[in-house]
Amino acid sequence: DQQVKQNSPSLSVQEGRISILNCDYTNSMFDYFLWYKKYPAEGPTFLISISSIKDKNEDGRFTVFLNKSAKHLSLHIVPSQPGDSAVYFCAASANFGNEKLTFGTGTRLTIIP
Amino acid sequence: ETGVTQSPTHLIKTRGQQVTLRCSSQSGHNTVSWYQQALGQGPQFIFQYYREEENGRGNFPPRFSGLQFPNYSSELNVNALELDDSALYLCASSSTMNTEAFFGQGTRLTVV
Secondary structure, three states: OOOEEOOOOEEEEEOOOOEEEEEEEOOOOEEEEEEEEEOOOOOOEEEEEEEOOOOEEEEOOEEEEEEOOOOEEEEEEOOOOHHHOEEEEEEEEEOOOOOOOEEOOOEEEEEEO | OOOOEEEOOEEEEOOOOOEEEEEEOOOOOOEEEEEEEOOOOOOEEEEEEEOOEEEEEOOOOOOEEEEEOOOOOEEEEEOOOOHHHOEEEEEEEEOOOOOOOEEOOOEEEEEO
8 A cells, every 4th residue: 555656757857947856745744845865876865844833834945835724845947957867755654753755656757957 | 075985886796696785874974764766666675674673564575584683884795696686776865853854876686
């Protein structure tokens, strides 16, 4: 049972445009959500997070939106840059501060110059 | 501040053998989690260690076991290797003060 789903395996976006990556979850106990970015031959790198008490968190070019009623979150990257090309994983945890993460299957983002 | 380091980076083992993977946590971090990432999948939680005690386990059989040492480094042991154990094994460390887990580069295990 996939509790965290990323339904788009891949996404291509023109450089300078907005990239929107989506994630859905089914477990209502999840209260903390994270996005990780992964380059080949490297471990996932933390990007941005949001707790369930918020509906938006922004850090530079990255913004995460959380819609608890829809059990949906999205990551917006604007403007997109070639270095953003990577696999992006959505992850969730129950019990804020608990690092036992449940990951989605990832979305491969390709930024076209 | 040193990051999370894992060894070895690549490993080939034969079915039925045993393997030990190692992880040095980031300075100041007292919690280590292990994940298995199969090809085309997201990382799957194996277990977590906090101050040398197991603090939660995912849906993995008992032949997956671990240890955490007083310096908070950790080992993952897998007995009776199966072909399906072939995957990238990721170690992540964190502290009770932070919620983000920082990952190592992983160990690519191939079972033949």
